[in-house]
Amino acid sequence: MSFTLDDLRKEETKPVVIVDAQGIITYINQAFIDVYGWTKEEALGQALTIIIPDELHDAHHMGFSRFITTGEPKIMHTPLSLKARNKAGEVFDAEHYILGEKVDGEWVIAASVTPL
Amino acid sequence: MQPATLESLQRQLTHLRQTFGKMELAMDSVTQAIVWTNNQGQIEWCNGRFDALIGQLHLYILGKKLTEILPLFLNGTAVEDSKHPLNLVVKEGQRVNEIYKFETKEGDWLSLEISGRPFTPNTFGTSAVFTLTDVTEKRKMEARLLNSQKLESVGSLAAGIAHELNTPIQYVADNLRFLAEEVKGYHDFIERFYQTFSEETTCPTEQALMEFKEVGKSIDFEFLREEVPRAIEQSLEGAAQVARIVSSVKAFSHPGSTEMAFSNMNAAVENAVNVSRNEWKYAANLELNLDKSIPEVKCNLGEMNQVFLNLIVNAAHAVDDANKATGSTEKGKIIVSTKVEGDEFVYSVQDSGTGIPENIRKRLFDPFFTTKPPGRGTGQGLHIAHEVVVSNHSGSIDFETELGKGTTFIVRLPIKGVKSPSNN
Numbered sequence: 001m002s003f004t005l006d007d008l009r010k011e012e013t014k015p016v017v018i019v020d021a022q023g024i025i026t027y028i029n030q031a032f033i034d035v036y037g038w039t040k041e042e043a044l045g046q047a048l049t050i051i052i053p054d055e056l057h058d059a060h061h062m063g064f065s066r067f068i069t070t071g072e073p074k075i076m077h078t079p080l081s082l083k084a085r086n087k088a089g090e091v092f093d094a095e096h097y098i099l100g101e102k103v104d105g106e107w108v109i110a111a112s113v114t115p116l
Numbered sequence: 117m118q119p120a121t122l123e124s125l126q127r128q129l130t131h132l133r134q135t136f137g138k139m140e141l142a143m144d145s146v147t148q149a150i151v152w153t154n155n156q157g158q159i160e161w162c163n164g165r166f167d168a169l170i171g172q173l174h175l176y177i178l179g180k181k182l183t184e185i186l187p188l189f190l191n192g193t194a195v196e197d198s199k200h201p202l203n204l205v206v207k208e209g210q211r212v213n214e215i216y217k218f219e220t221k222e223g224d225w226l227s228l229e230i231s232g233r234p235f236t237p238n239t240f241g242t243s244a245v246f247t248l249t250d251v252t253e254k255r256k257m258e259a260r261l262l263n264s265q266k267l268e269s270v271g272s273l274a275a276g277i278a279h280e281l282n283t284p285i286q287y288v289a290d291n292l293r294f295l296a297e298e299v300k301g302y303h304d305f306i307e308r309f310y311q312t313f314s315e316e317t318t319c320p321t322e323q324a325l326m327e328f329k330e331v332g333k334s335i336d337f338e339f340l341r342e343e344v345p346r347a348i349e350q351s352l353e354g355a356a357q358v359a360r361i362v363s364s365v366k367a368f369s370h371p372g373s374t375e376m377a378f379s380n381m382n383a384a385v386e387n388a389v390n391v392s393r394n395e396w397k398y399a400a401n402l403e404l405n406l407d408k409s410i411p412e413v414k415c416n417l418g419e420m421n422q423v424f425l426n427l428i429v430n431a432a433h434a435v436d437d438a439n440k441a442t443g444s445t446e447k448g449k450i451i452v453s454t455k456v457e458g459d460e461f462v463y464s465v466q467d468s469g470t471g472i473p474e475n476i477r478k479r480l481f482d483p484f485f486t487t488k489p490p491g492r493g494t495g496q497g498l499h500i501a502h503e504v505v506v507s508n509h510s511g512s513i514d515f516e517t518e519l520g521k522g523t524t525f526i527v528r529l530p531i532k533g534v535k536s537p538s539n540n
Contacts, residue, residue: 021133055160064133
């Protein structure tokens with residue numbers, strides 16, 4: 001089943017995070033706050049890398065940049081088990097569902113990141 | 117100084133994103149696998165070619181130790197963690213460039229040329245970047261080339277070897293003819309002896325004794341006493357010479373193991389000298405300076421045989437050319453030496469040949485480069501020697517040359533088959 005940006009904006013049970021084309025967090029839902037520990041004030045305006053373990057930052061930057069540059073998704077619209085990190089610095093497996101949509105000509109990337 | 121505005125930082129970020137995006141696209145398009153790790157040896161990024169090599173999507177490789185994802189083999193044995201290129205780079209700070217074997221998920225064995233270098237982007241220690249080139253096909257091609265050159269050299273040496281065999285066989289045959297002739301005399305004498313002193317004859321007649329003496333006189337015993345043992349000795353020497361040549365040809369063509377194994381280099385060099393005798397013996401006197409204290413050297417003996425031979429044949433041709441150029445009737449000189457220097461085996465071939473002109477020195481090891489006329493060489497000899505020594509044995513091949521004086525080729529091999537860290 002394929003989700004849309006709107007679906008993830010309406011999602012209430014799974015933690016959702018949305019970033020702009022620079023990878024800056026523009027939206028998190030209550031489930032995200034509950035699971036990951038950051039408040040809206042703390043998370044909004046931060047780089048998405050706060051929820052990514054250090055050793056995955058390079059791959060994230062390269063892959064994210066590639067998508068923004070080409071618009072060709074490699075890992076989107078399919079559930080993936082990847083590592084995630086919470087505010088306390090704990091690293092755990094989480095099911096990632098990532099999608100990208102253009103809003104007013106700019107890419108918006110959204111993901112649900114549910115701990116496994 | 118004005119602080120950077122948010123707008124300019126955003127422009128920079130957008131630009132950097134595009135640069136990263138293009139870099140990832142470019143690095144995904146190359147045929148080499150690329151991977152880099154952090155200071156813990158955890159994979160931080162890899163390209164699509166690396167994914168294909170490992171047989172896993174990179175998302176599931178990221179963060180894992182490169183030593184676990186990429187187990188390697190060198191000279192038939194598994195590379196232990198401390199010797200894995202990752203640790204040589206990250207822990208020892210070395211640059212590496214080595215060919216390893218790797219087994220794919222499908223069970224295929226690949227030859228990977230792995231080149232790695234350390235870098236220290238921050239204070240968290242040394243990280244590593246690796247490029248991996250699949251040289252399996254290249255190695256197979258080289259093996260085929262080596263084999264075809266071996267056949268070529270065996271073919272061109274065949275006439276010389278036949279000639280070398282002919283000389284002892286000829287004097288063995290001459291001696292056997294002589295012995296056959298003389299044995300006839302002995303036979304007549306012995307036959308007459310039995311007739312004269314048969315069991316039925318209690319006392320031979322005067323006539324029978326006279327005839328027996330006549331037969332005895334017709335045989336030159338003094339001559340035979342000296343010549344028969346000599347003919348037998350020479351025949352045995354001839355047979356031994358034939359056996360030596362055949363043994364050298366056999367050892368040269370079928371060195372036993374086709375893998376890296378500890379081998380007697382002096383014996384191999386002597387075999388190369390023997391099988392090429394007809395190439396050098398008319399042009400040069402060959403001096404063998406073999407250091408008897410050399411330990412066995414880890415190498416692929418079949419490949420090294422070819423190197424030993426190629427350098428001797430080249431020296432013979434260079435001396436022959438010099439003799440012809442100067443019109444000299446005297447033979448030139450070739451000195452073939454082996455010795456140990458530190459942890460290296462050194463093989464050198466010095467000739468009193470023409471020397472190598474300056475303008476071709478750089479191309480000497482190029483494939484198909486030759487200055488020889490058709491039929492005398494296809495330009496593979498030095499190229500193959502270089503590939504065998506440098507690529508397959510982590511050794512070196514160099515030369516010193518002076519026009520009109522001669523050339524010395526020097527081959528160095530690590531005795532234990534791998535370079536010691538100080539040689540890297």
